[in-house]
Amino acid sequence: xxxxxxxxxxxxxxxxxxxxxxxxxxxxxxxxxxxxxxxxxxxxxxxxxxxxxxxxxxxxxxxxxxxxxxxxxxxxxxxxxxxxxxxxxxxxxxxxxxxxxxxxxxxxxxxxxxxxxxxxxxxxxxxxxxxxxxxxxxxxxxxxxxxxxxxxxxxxxxxxxxxxxxxxxxxxxxxxxxxxxxxxxxxxxxxxxxxxxxxxxxxxxxxxxxxxxxxxxxxxxxxxxxxxxxxxxxxxxxxxxxxxxxxxxxxxxxxxxxxxxxxxxxxxxxxxxxxxxxxxxxxxxxxxxxxxxxxxxxxxxxxxxxxxxxxxxxxxxxxxxxxxxxxxxxxxxxxxxxxxxxxxxxxxxxxxxxxxxxxxxxxxxxxxxxxxxxxxxxxxxxxxxxxxxxxx
RNA sequence: GGGGAGAUACCCAAGUGGCCAAAGGGGGCAGACUGUAAAUCUGUUGGCGAAUGCCUUCGAAGGUUCGAAUCCUUCUCUCCCCA
Numbered sequence: 001x002x003x004x005x006x007x008x009x010x011x012x013x014x015x016x017x018x019x020x021x022x023x024x025x026x027x028x029x030x031x032x033x034x035x036x037x038x039x040x041x042x043x044x045x046x047x048x049x050x051x052x053x054x055x056x057x058x059x060x061x062x063x064x065x066x067x068x069x070x071x072x073x074x075x076x077x078x079x080x081x082x083x084x085x086x087x088x089x090x091x092x093x094x095x096x097x098x099x100x101x102x103x104x105x106x107x108x109x110x111x112x113x114x115x116x117x118x119x120x121x122x123x124x125x126x127x128x129x130x131x132x133x134x135x136x137x138x139x140x141x142x143x144x145x146x147x148x149x150x151x152x153x154x155x156x157x158x159x160x161x162x163x164x165x166x167x168x169x170x171x172x173x174x175x176x177x178x179x180x181x182x183x184x185x186x187x188x189x190x191x192x193x194x195x196x197x198x199x200x201x202x203x204x205x206x207x208x209x210x211x212x213x214x215x216x217x218x219x220x221x222x223x224x225x226x227x228x229x230x231x232x233x234x235x236x237x238x239x240x241x242x243x244x245x246x247x248x249x250x251x252x253x254x255x256x257x258x259x260x261x262x263x264x265x266x267x268x269x270x271x272x273x274x275x276x277x278x279x280x281x282x283x284x285x286x287x288x289x290x291x292x293x294x295x296x297x298x299x300x301x302x303x304x305x306x307x308x309x310x311x312x313x314x315x316x317x318x319x320x321x322x323x324x325x326x327x328x329x330x331x332x333x334x335x336x337x338x339x340x341x342x343x344x345x346x347x348x349x350x351x352x353x354x355x356x357x358x359x360x361x362x363x364x365x366x367x368x369x370x371x372x373x374x375x376x377x378x379x380x381x382x383x384x385x386x387x388x389x390x391x392x
Numbered sequence: 393g394g395g396g397a398g399a400u401a402c403c404c405a406a407g408u409g410g411c412c413a414a415a416g417g418g419g420g421c422a423g424a425c426u427g428u429a430a431a432u433c434u435g436u437u438g439g440c441g442a443a444u445g446c447c448u449u450c451g452a453a454g455g456u457u458c459g460a461a462u463c464c465u466u467c468u469c470u471c472c473c474c475a
Binding site for chain 1: 419420421422423426427428429430431435436437438439440441442469470471472
């Protein structure tokens with residue numbers, strides 16, 4: 001029943017019958033996934049795809065990770081309405097330093113081949129590129145959704161962006177991919193890989209598309225640049241809190257895509273939800289499951305306790321960072337800025353005026369308050385920022 | 393090569409001489425409520441200042457004017473049409 005494991009949570013498999021064929025041959029298949037070295041953190045959205053790759057590993061297949069160091073210099077136009085900024089080699093290298101340990105939180109290191117695509121793309125000569133490009137037409141390249149949308153909206157498209165799919169497709173040729181994984185936004189690129197393989201007389205890869213996970217805002221896809229992501233290396237506390245902040249409408253999708261719960265358990269939860277279980281409790285379960293995957297059950301339990309303590313009971317968290325001001329007597333606005341709780345004095349004033357600043361549970365009303373620090377005092381800003389102000 | 397349109401804050405977008413630190417929406421932040429960092433509602437959203445205020449910001453640089461996002465000149469970039 002390998003096929004069921006593989007199909008679970010996928011959106012589309014093109015073509016499905018070729019996948020059956022490949023699986024039937026009972027060879028070790030090479031499953032390719034391109035990763036973008038521009039984002040130094042892996043988040044739950046990318047983890048959806050990585051976890052699928054892990055499914056393949058568990059069935060004995062080989063993961064082939066392509067670090068798009070060369071293609072990052074082009075910038076994938078997928079899902080973008082703007083030309084991406086180009087990265088320097090140094091930036092890419094730095095990002096990748098952080099990357100590997102994160103990846104192996106999900107993948108098995110043994111069954112993972114790690115390749116940089118500059119290895120082959122960097123060697124292509126102008127002549128090679130012209131030969132490759134000659135195999136395809138402009139119409140083929142601009143039919144892709146994101147490019148054609150930008151064309152329609154009269155937005156600029158740089159010439160090199162049109163070559164993106166060509167290079168990513170060539171990766172598939174270079175590593176002889178049997179299967180390529182990606183989000184639904186990668187459809188065009190994945191299919192273009194097949195075209196390249198056809199040109200080179202290889203067996204065509206099967207494209208498997210995973211759903212895109214919406215971020216914490218519930219609207220846009222999870223992405224570092226939108227700031228709506230949960231990083232898999234974040235602290236249990238942060239991770240837990242962020243998961244509690246997803247909109248109720250996304251609960252089931254998150255349960256399916258980010259936890260190890262099986263379909264029976266998810267169906268149970270679905271029924272509970274319909275019968276009126278408090279969605280908050282289901283989110284607590286979700287957060288617990290996810291934190292357990294990337295940290296531990298114990299940490300997850302602690303994070304939950306902490307969450308209930310701070311947000312439901314409105315008590316103090318167990319650990320509060322501390323700050324010791326230089327002066328004994330300090331203007332409250334200056335204190336907020338100096339301690340990093342507010343970026344500017346105007347912002348600090350605004351927070352006070354709106355009742356967002358508390359000293360030992362008492363709301364600060366006066367922006368001119370001169371605070372005499374005689375004993376340690378707890379400064380609270382908004383719902384979740386705490387700081388212990390210490391006597392000098 | 394010729395003709396036309398455009399560049400506004402984190403993003404989208406209005407504004408064509410003073411009432412513009414700049415409408416509206418999104419996002420962010422805060423408050424209320426709650427079931428929670430959900431939903432909804434309200435407020436707020438350049439910096440400095442206790443404050444009348446001052447400084448920076450409407451692609452860039454100059455200019456006109458008592459006064460410029462707005463008018464003029466040059467430049468940079470983008471899009472469209474023709475060749």
